[in-house]
Amino acid sequence: MIPTSHALVLAALLFALGVIGFLRQRNVIMLLMCVELMLNSANLVFLAAARAHGKVDGVMMPLFLVVVAAAEAAVGLALVITLFRKRGSLDIEDFKGLRG
Amino acid sequence: MTLALFYLFGAGVLAAAANVVFRRDAVHAAIWLVVCFFFLSGEYLLLGFPFLAAIQVLVYVGAIMVLILFVIMLLDLHGLQPLQGRARGAAGAGMAAVIFALAATAALAAPAVEQAQGGPVPLTALVDALFTDYLLPFELTSVVLLAAIIGALTLGRSPAAPSPVQERDLP
Numbered sequence: 285m286i287p288t289s290h291a292l293v294l295a296a297l298l299f300a301l302g303v304i305g306f307l308r309q310r311n312v313i314m315l316l317m318c319v320e321l322m323l324n325s326a327n328l329v330f331l332a333a334a335r336a337h338g339k340v341d342g343v344m345m346p347l348f349l350v351v352v353a354a355a356e357a358a359v360g361l362a363l364v365i366t367l368f369r370k371r372g373s374l375d376i377e378d379f380k381g382l383r384g
Numbered sequence: 385m386t387l388a389l390f391y392l393f394g395a396g397v398l399a400a401a402a403n404v405v406f407r408r409d410a411v412h413a414a415i416w417l418v419v420c421f422f423f424l425s426g427e428y429l430l431l432g433f434p435f436l437a438a439i440q441v442l443v444y445v446g447a448i449m450v451l452i453l454f455v456i457m458l459l460d461l462h463g464l465q466p467l468q469g470r471a472r473g474a475a476g477a478g479m480a481a482v483i484f485a486l487a488a489t490a491a492l493a494a495p496a497v498e499q500a501q502g503g504p505v506p507l508t509a510l511v512d513a514l515f516t517d518y519l520l521p522f523e524l525t526s527v528v529l530l531a532a533i534i535g536a537l538t539l540g541r542s543p544a545a546p547s548p549v550q551e552r553d554l555p
Contacts, residue, residue, distance in 0.1 A: 286390045286431060292491030294394045294427075298401055300484035305405035307476030313410055313456055317417050320448065321401055324424055327436075335431050338503045340513045344521075346436055347514070350443050351525045355532035357448045361455045362539035368459050369542075 291332035298325035312367065312374045316360050323353050390430050396423035410456045418449050432504025 298321060305318035327346040334342025368374055400420035407413040425440040514522055 286387060289491045289494065290390070290394075291427075291431065292494070293488050294397065296484050296487030296491060297398055299487065300480035301398070301401045301405050303480040303483055304476045307479065308405065308473050311410055313452060314404075314413055317404055317413060317452065320417065320444075321404060321420070324421070324444075327440075328424065328427065331428060331431050331433055331436060334433075334505060335503065338505065340505050340509045343433065343436065343505050343510050344513065344518050347439070348521060348525060350439055351528065354443055354448055355528050357451055358532045358536045359539070361451055362536040364455060365459070366539050374459065 286335075288332050288336040291335075292329060295325040295328040295332070298322075298328065310376050312364050312376055313361075315376065316357070316364070320353065320357070323349060386430055390427065393423045393426040393430065396420075397427065411453065414449060414453050414456060417452075418445050421445050421449070435507050435510065 302318045302321035302325065305321065306315055309315055309318065327349055330342045330345045330349075334340070364374065367379070371378055397420055400416045400423060403416035404413045404420060407416065421440060421444045425437040428434075428437040428440060
């Protein structure tokens with residue numbers, strides 16, 4: 285029997301790694317991948333909770349999250365391609381047009 | 385046995401995720417992310433959710449990661465160096481440490497509800513709930529996907545290409 289708290293700690297570690305990557309990387313695609321890591325840690329939390337309570341509601345969220353992640357990847361990558369076409373670079377440091 | 389496998393897969397997840405975070409080459413990072421998703425689906429299997437494990441491999445590895453790899457190779461981005469200033473890396477590590485400390489405290493302090501009524505959820509219960517209580521969100525996901533398709537098409541269209549509407553208007 286897997287202790288729920290251990291699964292939650294694993295998810296917390298995974299989320300922390302995703303945060304480190306998001307702040308550390310400069311490539312926009314790498315940032316997208318780090319967001320996927322964080323989304324997956326949320327999935328793990330939901331599943332651990334669903335198992336601990338034996339309820340079906342915790343399994344629904346990962347299902348919907350997968351759909352949202354797929355939509356996010358599609359739109360995000362289309363944005364990446366558009367950005368690359370317009371600026372010729374994917375370095376996050378190059379996109380400072382909104383800075384005041 | 386299950387517990388040992390859980391820790392083994394957990395170590396695999398973390399090692400693969402660390403490789404994603406600290407690699408320079410985007411292609412390498414994407415491959416490590418695939419490895420990470422495989423280990424995660426193993427975790428879902430061990431937790432008693434084989435359907436979610438299958439979804440994880442099919443959708444994440446089969447669709448999302450292939451799309452990401454495709455774009456990386458299409459744009460040919462091999463050598464972007466990460467981490468310019470040391471301050472940014474330190475800020476990231478500090479923020480991650482705070483988040484982890486909070487989440488781990490919450491996880492360990494949570495009341496133990498398990499073992500009594502806990503256990504894996506059967507797939508039939510999942511499907512029943514999907515088409516009764518969760519019918520509206522389930523239908524709304526199709527709208528989300530439609531919006532994503534239209535958005536991706538609009539964004540990804542080449543500005544030089546003639547729009548299909550104009551072509552149709554030609555005599």
